[in-house]
Amino acid sequence: xxxxxxxxxxxxxxxxxxxxxxxxxxxxxxxxxxxxxxxxxxxxxxxxxxxxxxxxxxxxxxxxxxxxxxxxxxxxxxxxxxxxxxxxxxxxxxxxxxxxxxxxxxxxxxxxxxxxxxxxxxxxxxxxxxxxxxxxxxxxxxxxxxxxxxxxxxxxxxxxxxxxxxxxxxxxxxxxxxxxxxxxxxxxxxxxxxxxxxxxxxxxxxxxxxxxxxxxxxxxxxxxxxxxxxxxxxxxxxxxxxxxxxxxxxxxxxxxxxxxxxxxxxxxxxxxxxxxxxxxxxxxxxxxxxxxxxxxxxxxxxxxxxxxxxxxxxxxxxxxxxxxxxxxxxxxxxxxxxxxxxxxxxxxxxxxxxxxxxxxxxxxxxxxxxxxxxxxxx
Amino acid sequence: xxxxxxxxxxxxxxxxxxxxxxxxxxxxxxxxxxxxxxxxxxxxxxxxxxxxxxxxxxxxxxxxxxxxxxxxxxxxxxxxxxxxxxxxxxxxxxxxxxxxxxxxxxxxxxxxxxxxxxxxxxxxxxxxxxxxxxxxxxxxxxxxxxxxxxxxxxxxxxxxxxxxxxxxxxxxxxxxxxxxxxxxxxxxxxxxxxxxxxxxxxxxxxxxxxxxxxxxxxxxxxxxxxxxxxxxxxxxxxxxxxxxxxxxxxxxxxxxxxxxxxxxxxxxxxxxx
Numbered sequence: 114x115x116x117x118x119x120x121x122x123x124x125x126x127x128x129x130x131x132x133x134x135x136x137x138x139x140x141x142x143x144x145x146x147x148x149x150x151x152x153x154x155x156x157x158x159x160x161x162x163x164x165x166x167x168x169x170x171x172x173x174x175x176x177x178x179x180x181x182x183x184x185x186x187x188x189x190x191x192x193x194x195x196x197x198x199x200x201x202x203x204x205x206x207x208x209x210x211x212x213x214x215x216x217x218x219x220x221x222x223x224x225x226x227x228x229x230x231x232x233x234x235x236x237x238x239x240x241x242x243x244x245x246x247x248x249x250x251x252x253x254x255x256x257x258x259x260x261x262x263x264x265x266x267x268x269x270x271x272x273x274x275x276x277x278x279x280x281x282x283x284x285x286x287x288x289x290x291x292x293x294x295x296x297x298x299x300x301x302x303x304x305x306x307x308x309x310x311x312x313x314x315x316x317x318x319x320x321x322x323x324x325x326x327x328x329x330x331x332x333x334x335x336x337x338x339x340x341x342x343x344x345x346x347x348x349x350x351x352x353x354x355x356x357x358x359x360x361x362x363x364x365x366x367x368x369x370x371x372x373x374x375x376x377x378x379x380x381x382x383x384x385x386x387x388x389x390x391x392x393x394x395x396x397x398x399x400x401x402x403x404x405x406x407x408x409x410x411x412x413x414x415x416x417x418x419x420x421x422x423x424x425x426x427x428x429x430x431x432x433x434x435x436x437x438x439x440x441x442x443x444x445x446x447x448x449x450x451x452x453x454x455x456x457x458x459x460x461x462x463x464x465x466x467x468x469x470x471x472x473x474x475x476x477x478x479x480x481x482x483x484x485x486x487x488x489x490x491x
Numbered sequence: 492x493x494x495x496x497x498x499x500x501x502x503x504x505x506x507x508x509x510x511x512x513x514x515x516x517x518x519x520x521x522x523x524x525x526x527x528x529x530x531x532x533x534x535x536x537x538x539x540x541x542x543x544x545x546x547x548x549x550x551x552x553x554x555x556x557x558x559x560x561x562x563x564x565x566x567x568x569x570x571x572x573x574x575x576x577x578x579x580x581x582x583x584x585x586x587x588x589x590x591x592x593x594x595x596x597x598x599x600x601x602x603x604x605x606x607x608x609x610x611x612x613x614x615x616x617x618x619x620x621x622x623x624x625x626x627x628x629x630x631x632x633x634x635x636x637x638x639x640x641x642x643x644x645x646x647x648x649x650x651x652x653x654x655x656x657x658x659x660x661x662x663x664x665x666x667x668x669x670x671x672x673x674x675x676x677x678x679x680x681x682x683x684x685x686x687x688x689x690x691x692x693x694x695x696x697x698x699x700x701x702x703x704x705x706x707x708x709x710x711x712x713x714x715x716x717x718x719x720x721x722x723x724x725x726x727x728x729x730x731x732x733x734x735x736x737x738x739x740x741x742x743x744x745x746x747x748x749x750x751x752x753x754x755x756x757x758x759x760x761x762x763x764x
Contacts, residue, residue: 178721179722180721180722180724181721183724184542184543184724187540187542188539188540188542188543200722203722203723203724204724206724207542207723207724207725207726208541208542209542209724247708248708248709248715248718249710249719250718250719250722251722274627275627275708275709275710276622276623276627276708277619277622277623277627277707277708278619279619279622279623279708282623283623286623288623288626470722470723
């Protein structure tokens with residue numbers, strides 16, 4: 114009997130939750146999906162420039178899939194993560210106390226790519242076609258359904274094929290006629306392969322962006338209700354540091370790319386590219402100092418000029434990840450970074466209910482997000 | 492000889508004595524029951540939020556729901572089909588190649604390095620490639636399952652065949668036994684226990700292979716069902732599916748055990764005699 118009691122006690126000890134995994138020393142873990150990638154450059158830049166440190170946050174990065182991240186944050190074992198809006202709503206519908214505090218992607222990044230020679234010229238032309246998707250889950254699935262719905266189609270109107278995260282390969286070998294992708298990533302990879310003659314008959318691609326037809330909430334910073342209630346200043350500090358990193362990336366992508374090299378091993382970099390980017394980064398910093406009132410459009414024009422100049426000198430292979438970064442910036446940039454709007458949440462929720470991911474709308478949708486922690490624009 | 496006859500006599504006497512009422516049959520259910528109680532205790536103590544560890548009753552209700560609406564059976568049948576096909580293909584290939592390797596030092600030297608290298612690569616590492624090569628349908632899952640089954644079967648075949656005592660082999664050769672006779676009368680019976688041991692391991696591995704394939708890309712199957720539940724934050728359904736997978740693996744293991752009991756009767760008989 115004593116042994117049984119010991120066993121049960123030991124088991125309970127092992128089963129005991131890791132409560133309040135974050136200590137008071139400022140150590141925090143930011144949960145991010147996917148793998149280290151140049152698209153996470155706002156975090157890398159904020160780390161490298163000490164924005165998190167200035168806010169007394171000793172930040173570590175952890176990668177994993179979204180449901181895991183949401184559950185860790187909901188359970189209080191992590192406090193912050195970069196998670197998509199539709200995952201947050203689905204999770205809240207299942208009683209996870211998570212809240213969206215900063216809308217990082219201002220445009221939903223999902224779209225459908227197809228060859229210009231596929232005969233698919235509009236979304237409506239997808240009817241009856243083989244369309245790839247990583248799987249029937251996550252942002253890709255939600256985005257595709259929203260795109261189809263906005264164009265009078267349903268999933269049953271297309272031949273949906275689950276292909277994992279292999280869209281460039283499967284599209285290039287003709288496994289599908291179109292595929293659901295991140296508009297800032299896979300189309301560039303397909304074009305890169307096509308330019309190298311490694312993508313079947315494909316010479317150019319056409320992209321249908323979900324954001325053109327449906328304003329859904331994409332990725333942003335989430336936390337849990339307890340952190341908001343007990344450590345609001347921490348939330349504001351973390352959001353502020355991320356915001357500063359994001360602004361720097363938008364303003365100076367060459368610098369952001371260089372600062373990301375220490376985090377993303379696969380980023381292409383040659384001595385010549387490094388030298389060129391260093392010069393571009395310095396020049397852009399000086400220009401920003403000299404033009405404190407530069408508008409979004411001015412800065413966007415500078416990015417475009419840099420892109421053109423780089424393309425004249427470097428190959429597609431050299432520039433592929435820098436192009437991904439520039440395309441991502443187009444999805445992040447906005448008059449007010451981080452701002453999340455009620456209308457986007459309504460569209461996202463309606464899509465999720467149509468898809469059956471949510472049985473009913475949330476009783477209080479506005480509790481799922483807040484703009485209270487956005488840094489002052491002054 | 493004398494000692495042997497005494498032992499046989501004692502064994503008979505012992506087997507004829509009335510046995511005390513045994514509760515051993517209860518042992519296999521003791522641990523599951525204990526775990527169930529522990530699970531309920533953890534829930535009652537609220538050590539975790541219910542979305543991390545749901546109550547057994549909640550899991551049971553979900554089980555009833557997905558069973559009655561047919562989803563559990565549908566996804567189970569997909570996974571089971573892939574698993575059995577993978578097991579059949581992988582086990583057959585493993586035994587055939589294992590025989591060749593056991594019989595030929597040249598084939599052994601030629602293939603072993605590649606096979607060992609392949610085996611030491613985790614299946615999750617190459618499963619995405621299989622989806623690209625063979626599509627997201629059932630084929631890539633069967634191949635994933637077959638590949639994970641292949642090596643233990645091959646290894647156990649080689650070990651089993653090489654365990655045949657050389658002197659017995661020499662005796663059969665002396666009486667001019669054919670290669671087929673050598674195989675059916677000596678090698679196969681000798682290797683059978685090891686082979687069935689390999690099949691036991693392979694049966695559970697086949698389930699893993701199938702589910703890994705479904706995790707990478709699928710539109711049906713228990714691996715897909717888990718992913719779907721996770722992305723819908725339906726933790727009780729994750730539990731139901733995991734328990735179903737455990738049950739499938741246990742049943743397959745049990746089926747091989749039945750085969751073992753049936754085919755290895757001769758061993759027990761020879762031991763008894």
